[in-house]
Amino acid sequence: MKLILTQEVTGLGAPGDVVVVKDGYGRNFLLPRSLATPWTKGGQKQVDAIRKARSTREVASVEQAQTLKARLEQGAVTLTAHAGAGGRLFGAITTADVAEAVSSSGGPELDRRKIELGQPIKAVGRHDVSVRLHPEVSAKLTLEVVAG
Known part of the structure; x- marks a missing residue:
């Protein structure tokens, strides 16, 4: 087909x-x-x-994607979510939540479709998230989920 x-x-x-x-x-x-x-x-x-x-x-060039990657990988992005006992979240963190957290922390605007979660984020703690900035460049973003 x-x-x-x-x-x-x-x-x-x-x-x-x-x-x-x-x-x-x-x-x-x-x-x-x-x-x-x-x-x-x-x-x-x-x-x-x-x-x-x-x-x-799309991000225009590989050089621009590399600078964006360096900005994203500088530090962890903190995201506050409702959690119960034991650190389990009520629901899960979505790619839209991650994109909003990055932009609110002073980072670049990211398209939620370019963010890849390896597995659903359903607990507080540190999580690694992959962001495809360019076909040749992807960045690892550290996401810190805290109970709020």
């Missing part, structure tokens, strides 16, 4: 990429979640529009 990606899919591609995947993966995962659209002959115009939008949103 030939599809046009509309969102970043880890291990598959970026928005605007044309990919060939197995029918079940495309029909049951990518299409229902609006991560891709079917390829058509007129799809090239759509691919060009997606790539243009991505280029304006």
